[in-house]
Amino acid sequence: MDGVLDLGVREIAEAVNARRVSAAEIAEAALSRLRERDPHVGAFLTVTEDLAREAARRVDERVAAGERPALAGVPAALKDNLCVTGTRTTCASKILENWIAPYDATAVRRLLDAGILPLGKTNLDEFAMGSSCENSALGVTRNPWDLGRVPGGSSGGSVAAVAARTAAFALGSDTGGSIREPAAFCGVVGFKPTYGRISRYGLIAFASSLDQIGPIANSVADAAVLYETMAGFDPYDATTVAREVEPVSAPLREDLRGVRVGIVKEFALDELDPAVRDVYAQAYRDLERLGAELVEVELPTAEYGVATYYLIAPAECSSNLARFDGMRYGLRVEAADVGATYEATRAAGFGDEVKRRILIGTHALSSGYYDAYYVRAQKARTLIAADFARAFARCDVIACPAAASPAFAFNAKSDPYSMYLMDYYTIPMSLAGLPSLSVPCGYVTPEGAAGPLPLGLELTGPLFAERALLDAANAYETGTRHAAKHAPPPLAEALS
Amino acid sequence: MSATLETGTLLDVNGIAYEAVIGMECHVELKTETKMFCGCPNVFGGEPNTHVCPVCLGMPGALPVPNGLAIEHVLRAGLAFGAEVPAFSKFDRKNYFYPDMPKNYQISQYDLPFTSGGTVTFRLPDGTQRSVRLSRIHLEEDTGKSMHLGSSDGRLSGSTHSLVDFNRAGVPLMECVSEPDLRSAVEAVAYLEALKRTFVALGVSDVKMEEGSLRCDANVSLRPLGSAEYGTKTEIKNMNSFRSVQRAIDSELARQAGVLRAGGRIVQETRGWDESQGTTIVQRSKEQAHDYRYFPDPDLVPFEFTEASVRALRDALGPLPQARVERYVAREGLAVVQAHQLVDTPGVADYYDAAVALTNAPQATVNFVLGELTRLANETGTRIDRSALGPAALAELVGLVEGGTITSKIAKDLIERLWSEGGSPRELVEREGLAQVSDVGAIDALVAEVIAANAKVADDFRAGKEKVMGFLVGQVMKASRGKANPALAEERLRAQLAAQQ
Secondary structure, eight states: OGGGGGSOHHHHHHHHHTTSSOHHHHHHHHHHHHHHHHHHHOOEEEEOHHHHHHHHHHHHHHHHTTOOOTTTTOEEEEETTBOOTTSBOOTTOGGGTTOBOSSOOHHHHHHHHTTOEEEEEEOOSGGGOOSSSTTOSSOOOOBTTBTTBOOOSSSHHHHHHHHTTSSSEEEEEESSSTTHHHHHHHTSEEEEOOTTSSOOTTBOOSSTTTOEEEEEESSHHHHHHHHHHHOSOOTTOTTSOOSOOOOOSSOOOOOOTTOEEEEETTSOGGGSOHHHHHHHHHHHHHHHHTTOEEEEEOOTTGGGHHHHHHHHHHHHHHHHGGGOSSSSSSOOOOOSSHHHHHHHHHHHHSOHHHHHHHHHHHHHHSTTTTIIIIIHHHHHHHHHHHHHHHHTTTOSEEEEESOSSSOOBTTOOOSHHHHHGGGTTTHHHHHTTOOEEEEEEEEEOOTTOSSOEEEEEEEEOSTTOHHHHHHHHHHHHHHHOOSOSSSOHHHHHHHO | OEEEETTEEEEEETTEEEEEEEEEEEEEEOOOSBOSSSSSBOOSOOSTTOSOOTTTTTOTTOOOOOOHHHHHHHHHHHHHTTOBOOSEEOOEEEEOOOTTSTTSEEEEOSSSOSEEOOEEEEEOTTSOEEEEEEEEEEEEEOOOEEEEESSTTSOSTTOSEEEEEOTTTTOEEEEEEEOSOBOSHHHHHHHHHHHHHHHHHHTSOOOOGGGTSEEEEEEEEEEETTOSSOOOOEEEEEEOSHHHHHHHHHHHHHHHHHHHHTTOOOOOEEEEEETTTTEEEEEEEGGGOOOOOOEEOTTSOOEEOOHHHHHHHHHTOOOOHHHHHHIIIIISOOOHHHHHHHHHSTTHHHHHHHHHHHHOOHHHHHHHIIIIIHHHHHHHOOOGGGSSSOHHHHHHHHHHHHTTSSOHHHHHHHHHHHHHHOOOHHHHHHHHTOOOBOOHHHHHHHHHHHHHHTHHHHHHHHTTOGGGHHHHHHHHHHHTTTOBOHHHHHHHHHHHHHHTO
16 A cells, blocks of 8 residues: 555556545555654644545545546645645744635645645745755754755755655745755755746745746656646736646657757856766766757856845845734734834744845845846846847757755755855746756765765756656656655665 | 915915915725725725735735726726826835735836826816826725724824724725826815816726725925925825815915915925814824835736727727816806816716707706706706606707797796606697797787786886886786796886886
């Protein structure tokens, strides 16, 4: 029974739809595995047993009635910045620690309709601000590949749950790399679609012009079917596009013949640690071996990505997070009057990184600084997007590292700026709104590590070219097979 | 100390004439089925916090989706005044903390409003024509309403706690800003009435000040007459009726003149109108002004308006009330008050136009419409254009009076019957023999009867008491059951009285 949990999402759904196993049985097995494994990993902030059982009951009814839901009985983990009706939704923040969402996020709703079993809500950097999950105010999440290391972030709980095989897939959100960097750190596939493909309705906003929900899974094929289920216009999100979603769940390509893969001149591998460099150099050779033509492309403005991002994202967050004031919901710290209550509530409710970004953003939007900071950052963003457009005239997909290093130890990045640089390879794609994913591409074993640590290859496509991107990623994945088939050895050891 | 001249209000400041300079900012709640960015009903009132949802409550993760009809309303409002619609526009966030604002930012428009420019042309009650330039009309979302408890007067100061009703939060709100082209409180009110008239005619708003669907602030300053520069202005808020707008502006002008007379300086500040005290009171000085940190709302995509779509909206505007007022006053010779009455009552201007097109007698027609028909409409609760008396029948009736076929007395009697029963006035007159009697013989007979029966009054007239003539004509009319031609009756009365002398 337990073995069904290690299958891919489509295999699980097939088993349920063929009535080889019931969704109720899967729910119990998954919850039991979660209770066994998660104490070692800490991926979940809330376990939604009732919700999972109720969803399973409905799936079994539907299957009995002759329906064949695409994701029947697939156990799922949801990042805790996604609203699920009646469920605590915290953003890993003190300020929302006890907030119960009154409605479903559209992406969650579509997955529930397709038959998933939501096991729980996963940890994240507070309000998705961070790259290690260490900024969570509500819990510590460990990397299943080395329990002394971070899972990456901000979707740290989601990737850890998938890597630990506690959930068959997870939802994350990616603003500047929050799906791709942790996916790389935990050896799973993390996919951020084009901005506007998946509704943000019910995703608690960090930076609205960058936030995008995406799947985290054990294979590209799984990520593809999840993407297809969630994607498409939503009347509740004005930034979703009415454009047709190309079917991606149909068999993906397994070779790269005729595909031009762009290698970014500015992302030179020789700046990396030699062991890491070797893994990426091999990844590029593998792309070539599978039939791709490697072409050098230039992204001269990409180096300004981090600076640009850390003006636009904080500016938007300073406004998005203004609603957390203790008046209508969430934490409230009473003080002498309204103004003092705002201050006391926000001082107690937000962590340091959130406060830092609110301050940066407030400053960047202030009268007298707006043109110098916010407007210039928007112009830089336009230039970065234009660089990508030029690059995609010469190639079909861009390949680069998802992160400059494997997962690091807790407390290793003590200054904010070194943490911000973790997203050096993911931020430019976010600024340009491009579909981008991380796929496992090998391992390194740095000194002091518990064992081999995964690395991720980041593949990026032109706007709305999800199908071509997933084809390329699937071809690379099936042609290299770096992904683990079971829980990583350190976790397995801890469990035994 | 102040005088309202054709140029506006002039105030004497130690021998120098100062003129009033006034600009208005109006907030108009738009008439739509649903709120600006969600599907909640856009209705006035209701139990507190019953017309709310995650979006208009600013719940975490909720997103705004714009109401297309509200945007169309703003475009039409601007086009009605000849404003420009930009090729590109967007929504911005106006950031400040306030408990009745769910997100602690208001979705509004900063540098690219839906319409720019335009002119509002209107008539003052004395007939003077004035024009005020519009600066812009933009669209935003309304806030909730705070209620302060525990204080004696319901004010925030001294209260122990506050409650917020979010039913109004997210209602589409159009802000219409004028240039400082107004020169008196009377002009300000006439301007507001012109806006209201137009917005009601366009169907974009109910424009009810008492329900808060029109709220306005006035920017008021004084400058020496002839000066090209503006004086320091104050912003006046809390005006809840057209009457309070007029009183508040006059009061503030007087206050400013007093400050200047005493050698003082006007301080730029926000002042609230206190209806009971009849004066304005300081609310906020410029030093406390907010930095709203406007930036484009990333949850909403920008708008592009094509020339063709703007032209289509402009072409479909229909007859505009101010153009009608101008036609009535300038071409048809109606009084401004009459013209305003016609356009301000739903359906009446169309009714009048249809009738006058057949009569070519504007004054006679308007007298019936605003006189007998308005009285009947008020008494019966039926709109004039929905009574049994159609505009063609009214035109026929006016024709009968103007042509001398019936007396206006008979016409008034007939109108009551036509109002409820309908039918042709001409046929009714013929059937019932109500035509005016202009036959000299018949009139002479009646006149002789009246003189015989009122010998004392006849003597008084002969003795020089001219004013009893009215009574005698009345008696002739009565004897004829209203059918006698009153002019002929008087002529024959005079003739017979003179002959009998």
